Amino acid sequence: MKWKEQINGMKAYQPGKSIDAVKREFGLDHIVKLASNENPFGSSPKVHEFLAKESFNFALYPDGYATDMRAAVAKHLGVSGDELIFGNGSDELISIITRALLHPGVNTVMGNPTFSQYAHNARIEGAEIREVPLKEGNHDLDAMLKEIDENTAIVWVCSPNNPTGVVVEDTPLKSFLKRVPKDVLVVLDEAYFEYVTNKNHKDTISYIHDYPNLIILRTFSKAYGLATFRVGYGIANKDLIAKLDPVRGPFNNTGLSQAVIQVALQDQAYIQKCREENTKGKEQIEAYCDEHDLHYYPSDTNFVLMEIKADSDVVFQKLMQRGFIIRSGNALGTPGYIRVTIGTQAQNEGLLAQLTEILKEEGVFS
Numbered sequence: 001m002k003w004k005e006q007i008n009g010m011k012a013y014q015p016g017k018s019i020d021a022v023k024r025e026f027g028l029d030h031i032v033k034l035a036s037n038e039n040p041f042g043s044s045p046k047v048h049e050f051l052a053k054e055s056f057n058f059a060l061y062p063d064g065y066a067t068d069m070r071a072a073v074a075k076h077l078g079v080s081g082d083e084l085i086f087g088n089g090s091d092e093l094i095s096i097i098t099r100a101l102l103h104p105g106v107n108t109v110m111g112n113p114t115f116s117q118y119a120h121n122a123r124i125e126g127a128e129i130r131e132v133p134l135k136e137g138n139h140d141l142d143a144m145l146k147e148i149d150e151n152t153a154i155v156w157v158c159s160p161n162n163p164t165g166v167v168v169e170d171t172p173l174k175s176f177l178k179r180v181p182k183d184v185l186v187v188l189d190e191a192y193f194e195y196v197t198n199k200n201h202k203d204t205i206s207y208i209h210d211y212p213n214l215i216i217l218r219t220f221s222k223a224y225g226l227a228t229f230r231v232g233y234g235i236a237n238k239d240l241i242a243k244l245d246p247v248r249g250p251f252n253n254t255g256l257s258q259a260v261i262q263v264a265l266q267d268q269a270y271i272q273k274c275r276e277e278n279t280k281g282k283e284q285i286e287a288y289c290d291e292h293d294l295h296y297y298p299s300d301t302n303f304v305l306m307e308i309k310a311d312s313d314v315v316f317q318k319l320m321q322r323g324f325i326i327r328s329g330n331a332l333g334t335p336g337y338i339r340v341t342i343g344t345q346a347q348n349e350g351l352l353a354q355l356t357e358i359l360k361e362e363g364v365f366s
């Protein structure tokens, strides 16, 4: 068959192992998954109450324009409805954006390591990928600017960056946005926005009015604890949204998802509580790293990329045998490190206790 040449040899996205798969493989009853940066507290109790009492007509297609969810998100952000585009997770927005702009003959600029789906989608479209090494876990924006030329169509800024957790502060971000040519789309992926505590980071929403070539991506999969419902959104000026919208599938968010998002948005106290718990959990993991002289990146997310001074795959495998699923740095372009999602205090304690045992076995701790 006449496959796109670039698809040959490509592999499907490799998610962290599922809880059921690990239970089966190791004969364990209890597994803690700290691999995919999900909210360990789940979603707002209001969502559960809503789902218990509401019924839905599953035979009907959902509202393809997501009118009510759009109005609720627009109100929450203080933007207008035509400044939003919804995706089946922000993953789908990444593929919509690449499909709209990338093809053989153009290039796209991104950090390295960063979220794998930018390069994955660019590869499918046959575009040249220009990866710029991070500097101390953060985007090297000046070096990225140097990579932009007349054939650049998209530049990706993941802030905070996955897998390092480091956020781009406001001053360098604005200076970068000013200097990117106006015919290059800047994708600012803020999947972890709700977890940011860095005082030098500002809410970027108003920048869509200053920079017509900017789209900001956010998601309900992380702090809102709604990854199952697959809703991410892009915020940009309305002309940019109008260009992207025809590339979107017709009914890409289910009716159930649209209803749930509206309920979840009303419980901002819950998001605040999760943010506070996350900060405590982050301090717990950072204190462990400090105590054991293990390097970590300053995280503004619900995960920490920490050094282990041992083979990442070995530590990953041994933690899994003991019931903890994390991500090996080898799979993320950061050998010698592991990425752990910040769990509840008890989950973090359990993880760190097992890690101590493993690092003793590996001869890292005496």
Ligand SMILES: Cc1ncc(COP(=O)(O)O)c(C=O)c1O
Pocket (backbone or CB within 6 Å): 036, 037, 088, 089, 090, 091, 092, 115, 158, 161, 162, 189, 191, 218, 219, 220, 221, 227, 230, 231, 232
């Ligand atoms: C930086 C970043 N962007 C986007 C996504 C995709 O999130 P979703 O498709 O669930 O909205 C993730 C998920 O891990 C992520 O880490």
